[in-house]
Amino acid sequence: MENLILLPEEENALRIEKLRAAASVTLPENTREEDAALLIADNATVYYLTGRVFSGWAYIPLDREARPFWFVRRPVGLKGEGVMEIRKPEDIPVRLAEQGVKLPRTVGMELSITPYNDIIRLQKCFPGATTFNVSPAVSVARSVKTPMEISMMERSGIKQEAVYRKIPKLYTPGMTDIELDVAIENLSRLEGCLGQFRISGQSMEFFMGNVLTGNNADVPTPYDFALGGRGQDPSLPVGASGAAIMPETTVSVDVNGNYTGYMTDMTRVFTCGQIPEEARRAHDCSIAIHREFRRRALPGTPAADLYNMAFEMAKEAGFERNFMGHRQHASFCGHGVGIEINEMPVIAPRSRDILALNNAIALEPKFVFPGVGAVGIENTYIITAEGARCITNAPEELIPLH
Amino acid sequence: MENLILLPEEENALRIEKLRAAASVTLPENTREEDAALLIADNATVYYLTGRVFSGWAYIPLDREARPFWFVRRPVGLKGEGVMEIRKPEDIPVRLAEQGVKLPRTVGMELSITPYNDIIRLQKCFPGATTFNVSPAVSVARSVKTPMEISMMERSGIKQEAVYRKIPKLYTPGMTDIELDVAIENLSRLEGCLGQFRISGQSMEFFMGNVLTGNNADVPTPYDFALGGRGQDPSLPVGASGAAIMPETTVSVDVNGNYTGYMTDMTRVFTCGQIPEEARRAHDCSIAIHREFRRRALPGTPAADLYNMAFEMAKEAGFERNFMGHRQHASFCGHGVGIEINEMPVIAPRSRDILALNNAIALEPKFVFPGVGAVGIENTYIITAEGARCITNAPEELIPLH
Numbered sequence: 001m002e003n004l005i006l007l008p009e010e011e012n013a014l015r016i017e018k019l020r021a022a023a024s025v026t027l028p029e030n031t032r033e034e035d036a037a038l039l040i041a042d043n044a045t046v047y048y049l050t051g052r053v054f055s056g057w058a059y060i061p062l063d064r065e066a067r068p069f070w071f072v073r074r075p076v077g078l079k080g081e082g083v084m085e086i087r088k089p090e091d092i093p094v095r096l097a098e099q100g101v102k103l104p105r106t107v108g109m110e111l112s113i114t115p116y117n118d119i120i121r122l123q124k125c126f127p128g129a130t131t132f133n134v135s136p137a138v139s140v141a142r143s144v145k146t147p148m149e150i151s152m153m154e155r156s157g158i159k160q161e162a163v164y165r166k167i168p169k170l171y172t173p174g175m176t177d178i179e180l181d182v183a184i185e186n187l188s189r190l191e192g193c194l195g196q197f198r199i200s201g202q203s204m205e206f207f208m209g210n211v212l213t214g215n216n217a218d219v220p221t222p223y224d225f226a227l228g229g230r231g232q233d234p235s236l237p238v239g240a241s242g243a244a245i246m247p248e249t250t251v252s253v254d255v256n257g258n259y260t261g262y263m264t265d266m267t268r269v270f271t272c273g274q275i276p277e278e279a280r281r282a283h284d285c286s287i288a289i290h291r292e293f294r295r296r297a298l299p300g301t302p303a304a305d306l307y308n309m310a311f312e313m314a315k316e317a318g319f320e321r322n323f324m325g326h327r328q329h330a331s332f333c334g335h336g337v338g339i340e341i342n343e344m345p346v347i348a349p350r351s352r353d354i355l356a357l358n359n360a361i362a363l364e365p366k367f368v369f370p371g372v373g374a375v376g377i378e379n380t381y382i383i384t385a386e387g388a389r390c391i392t393n394a395p396e397e398l399i400p401l402h
Numbered sequence: 403m404e405n406l407i408l409l410p411e412e413e414n415a416l417r418i419e420k421l422r423a424a425a426s427v428t429l430p431e432n433t434r435e436e437d438a439a440l441l442i443a444d445n446a447t448v449y450y451l452t453g454r455v456f457s458g459w460a461y462i463p464l465d466r467e468a469r470p471f472w473f474v475r476r477p478v479g480l481k482g483e484g485v486m487e488i489r490k491p492e493d494i495p496v497r498l499a500e501q502g503v504k505l506p507r508t509v510g511m512e513l514s515i516t517p518y519n520d521i522i523r524l525q526k527c528f529p530g531a532t533t534f535n536v537s538p539a540v541s542v543a544r545s546v547k548t549p550m551e552i553s554m555m556e557r558s559g560i561k562q563e564a565v566y567r568k569i570p571k572l573y574t575p576g577m578t579d580i581e582l583d584v585a586i587e588n589l590s591r592l593e594g595c596l597g598q599f600r601i602s603g604q605s606m607e608f609f610m611g612n613v614l615t616g617n618n619a620d621v622p623t624p625y626d627f628a629l630g631g632r633g634q635d636p637s638l639p640v641g642a643s644g645a646a647i648m649p650e651t652t653v654s655v656d657v658n659g660n661y662t663g664y665m666t667d668m669t670r671v672f673t674c675g676q677i678p679e680e681a682r683r684a685h686d687c688s689i690a691i692h693r694e695f696r697r698r699a700l701p702g703t704p705a706a707d708l709y710n711m712a713f714e715m716a717k718e719a720g721f722e723r724n725f726m727g728h729r730q731h732a733s734f735c736g737h738g739v740g741i742e743i744n745e746m747p748v749i750a751p752r753s754r755d756i757l758a759l760n761n762a763i764a765l766e767p768k769f770v771f772p773g774v775g776a777v778g779i780e781n782t783y784i785i786t787a788e789g790a791r792c793i794t795n796a797p798e799e800l801i802p803l804h
Contacts, residue, residue: 006636043607043624052636055605055624075622075639076730109518113604116513116521117535133519182591189584195609196638202515202604203457205445207597220477222445222457234408234454235663235741236598237477261637328478339637 004070004078006051011148015049018144020062022137023108028130033062037104038134039092039122042113044198044339045138047261054078057092061104071095093125108134113201143336143344145358150382152262153338153360157380157391160257160264163188164394167253167270171401177240177251178232181211184255194258200340209255210239213272214246217374220328226364227254228325228374247273250373251401252366257380257392265337265362266392267378270401278319279375280398282367285317286376287396289365293334297361297381297388303351307333310365311349319367326368334363337380359383406472406480408453413550417451420546422464424539425510430532435464439506440536441494441524444515446600446741447540449663456480459494463506473497495527510536515603545738545746547760552784554664555740555762559782559793562659562666565590566796569655569672573803579642579653580634583613586657596660602742611657612641615674616648619776622730628766629656630727630776649675652775653803654768659782659794667739667764668794669780672803680721681777682800684769687719688778689798691767695736699763699783699790705753709735712767713751721769728770736765739782761785 005012023038040046040058047053049060050070059069069082071092076085084095093103107126109119112135123131145153163184170183185208189195197206204223212229219230221238230241245251250269257264269283289310297306310333314323324330334347337360345353347363355361364378377396381388407414425440442448442460449455451462452472461471471484473494478487486497495505509528511521514537525533547555565586572585587610591597599608606625614631621632623640632643647653652671659666671685691712699708712735716725726732736749739762747755749765757763763785768778779798783790 041605043605047637053607053624053639055626074624074626074730077622111518113517115515115603116511116518117537119518135519179592182588185591185597186584186588189587190581192634194635194638195587196607198607201517203443203445205455205598205600220479222455222476224457224476232594233596233663235449236596237455261635328476 001077001079004050004052004054004072004080004083011146012050014146016060016068018141019049019060019137020064022141023134024062026132026134026137027062028106028132031106031130035104036062036106036108038062038108040110040134040138042110044200045142048142048339056086057089059092059096069096089122089125104129106130106132108132108137110135110138139344142338143359144356145338145360145382149262149338150358150360152260153264153380153382154391156257156259156262157264157393159191159193159259160266160392161394163191164253164266164268167268168399168401171270174244176242176244177211177213177216178242180245180251181209181240184211184253185209188255192259193256194261195256196258197256198258198263198340200342204342205236206238207236209253212239212252213373214243214249215371216241216243217252217368218326218370224331226324226330226333226366228328228368245272248275248372250275250279250375252374254378262338263341264380264392265341265378266380266394267364267366267376268394268399269375269377270399272401275372276369279369279372281317282319282322282369283375283398285314285319286365286367289313290363290377290379290396293363294381294388294390297355297383299355299357299383299385301355303345303347303353303355304349307347307349307351314365314367322367322369324366326370333365334361336360337362355383357383357385361388403479403481406452406454406456406474406482406485413548414452416548418462418470420543421451421462421539422466424543425536426464428534428536428539429464430508430534433508433532437506438464438508438510440464440510442512442536442540444512446602447544450544450741458488459491461494461498468503471498491524491527506531508532508534510534510539512537512540541746544740545761546758547740547762547784551664551740552760552762554662555666555782555784556793558659558661558664559666559795561593561595561661562668562794563796565593566655566668566670569670570801570803573672576646578644578646579613579615579618580644582647582653583611583642586613586655587611590657594661595658596663597658598660599658600660600665600742602744606744607638608640609638611655613653613655614641615653615775616645616651617773618643618645619654619770620728620772626733628726628732628735628768630730630770647674650677650774652677652681652777654776656780664740665743666782666794667743667780668782668796669766669768669778670796670798670801671777671779672801674803677774678771681771681774683719684721684724684771685777685800687716687721688767688769691715692765692779692781692798695765696783696790696792699757699785701757701759701785701787703757705747705749705755705757706751709749709751709753716767716769724769724771726768728772735767736763738762739764757785759785759787763790
C-alpha cells in the first residue's frame, strides 16, 4: 500500500484551496458553497491535485470544512484519508451516503474536456443537482504556479538548456530534418525527458519535437500551433518531413521540455551557411520582443497588450506578413505552460486574460520566410513583480551548424 | 492548393459507405436516412475518411444520393469537391443552406469522445434536430479493415519485426530498463516509426513503449493496459522505472508499431540469465494460446469465447493468478488495433463483439511473476476465413540477452 497523495501535505492543501477559490467565483447564481462540489477526472488536474495520476474522480466539496474524497478505479493498493476504491461512477453517491455526506445540489464538472456521454452519466449519479462547468476555474487555478511547481519547471528548464547546447554536436552535413529531430529526441530522453507532450483536449496531436527547415516551415498544419511542417506522414501532419537540411536555410528547433511532469517550452534557431539578411533581422526582432516582454509582462498586464506590443514591433521592423507564420498564421504568440502545453494565459489579440504573479508563459514570436525557414526564439518565463523571469537560458542568437 | 482527399477515389467512397452502413443500423427509431447526417471531428476518424487529418468537420449525409462536405478550419489551401473553409461550427448550417442542402433532422455526433460543451454548441447549430451517438458505428466501421488498410498494417508489421530482431544487439549488461527502452525508441524512429501512439479518449496516456523487467512488471498502473510499471515519473505512471536489468529476470518489450498511420502491436520477451521454470512454462502457454487463436478466431466467433479459451488454457496450466497481471489484472487479453490502439473487437469475458472478416486484432496473453517479470507474447492478426493470419512475425520463443 502506498499513499495516494504524493504531494507534501501543505502543497496538497494549497492546490485544493486554489481550485476551491477559483471555482467559488464561477458558481451559478444563488448557489451556496456548502451545497456545491467538484468532480475532477482529467489526468492533468488529478495530477495537479495529488501529485499522481489515477483513474477515477477527485471529489472536492467547496465547503472548506468538508473533506475531499478520492474515488479510485485503478491502480489498486492506494491508501490515505478519503481514498475509496470504486468500480464505476454510480458508486460515488453510494459511497458518499455511506460516509454520511449530504449529496451536493450543484456539481462542477469538466464540461470543456469530458466527453458528452460521460457527463450525462455523471449527471444521472446526482439526480436533481445542477451542473456547472469547472474547466475555466481549473485553468485559472493551474495558471498561477506554486513555488513547488515553479521549482519543477526550473528543473525542466535546466535540463532542456543542456540538451539545446549540445544540438550543434548532433548535426552532420547532409542530414535530413528527421535525422536531426530523432537525434535530439534521443539526447533528450537520455537526459531524462519523459517524452510525453501533454496537450489539453484531443484535437492537437504532436510527438516529441518540431524541427523545421527551409520551405517545410511554411507548410500549414491542422493545429493551432505556432509551428508548421508537413510531418512524416499525413496521419500526423506537423513537423519534420524528411527533407535534407540545405545550405542557406535555418533549422528551428522546438522540442519537448517535459523532465518533471512540468514542461518548459523553448525554441532556438540554427543556421546552415549564410542566410538572407531579412531573416537575420527578423531573428533580432524576436529577441527584441523578448527583451520588451521581460520588462512589461507584469502582474495586472492584459495579455492582449503584450500580443499587440509584439505585433507592432514585428510590423515596425517590416515583418508583419511573416509574423507567426506566412501561408497560415497562428492566432497567438505566447501561451501558459505547466502540466500541459496549452494553459492560460494566452498571449493573443482577443485574449481577455490578465497576467498574474507566478503565471508561467512561453513567448514565441516567430517569423517564417519561404525558402529559408523559421526564425525567432521561444522562452518560458515566470511572471514576477519585477517582470518576466526567463527559465530557459540558452544562447538566443542564431547558432551556425558546421 | 492540394486535394483534401488523399485516399484513392474508390477507397474514399468505400470508407464513407462502410460508415453510412454502420450508422444506418444505429439510427433512432422512425428516422429516415434522407433526414440524417453525421458530423465527424475526431482526428482518427477524419483520417480514416480522407487519408489526412484536418481541423474541422466531415459532414456525411446518410442518403447515398447526397454528397459529403468537408468543413475545414485548418490548414488553409485544401481543395476538392465539397471542401468549404469555415471558422466556427456555426458556419456549417449557413454554408449548407447556401448550397441548397436541407438541414438534417437527425445528426449523428461522436458523443462518446467529443467534450460535452462542444456537443452542446453543435446541437445549437441544428435547432430542433435530434442527436444520436455515432461513436459505436464509427468503431464498427473502422474495425473491419479494407485491403488498403491491411496492406498499411502489414507494412507496419514488417518494420516492427525488423526492429524487434535487432533488440538483442542494443543490450549491454548493466543497462537500466529506461536505457534499453530509449535505445529501442531510437532504433524504431530511425526505421521510420512515427512515434505517436494513438489512443482513443483522453484517459489513457502512454509514450512510445513499455519495457518491463523484474518486479516493475507487477506495479499496478491507472490505465487498463495489459502492462504494468511504475514509469519514470508519477505524472506518467506506466512502463520502465529506471531499475537495472537484473540476472534471472525477463525483459518484456511492447513498443510502438506505428509506421504508416496504422499500428501493429507486438510484444516479445527477452531473458537475462536463467529464469524460473514456471515462467518458461507460462511463456509456452502464451504461445500455445496464440496457436489456438490462429485456428479458432474465425469470422462469427464471439470475442468472449476467445477470452474464455485463453483463460481456461492459462488456468489449466496452473497460471490463473498470473494471467494478465498479478497484483492488478487487465480486463481483456486482446483488442482491435488500427489507427488507434484501442479499437474493436475487444477480447474480454463480457465482450459482446463478434469477430468479422478483416478485423485486426492484437492478442496478448501475458503472465506476471513477482520478482521475475512478465512473459507471454503479443501478435497482431488479420481475421480471415481460414483463421487469424499473423502480421508480426518475429521469433516467439524467449530470447536470451548476453
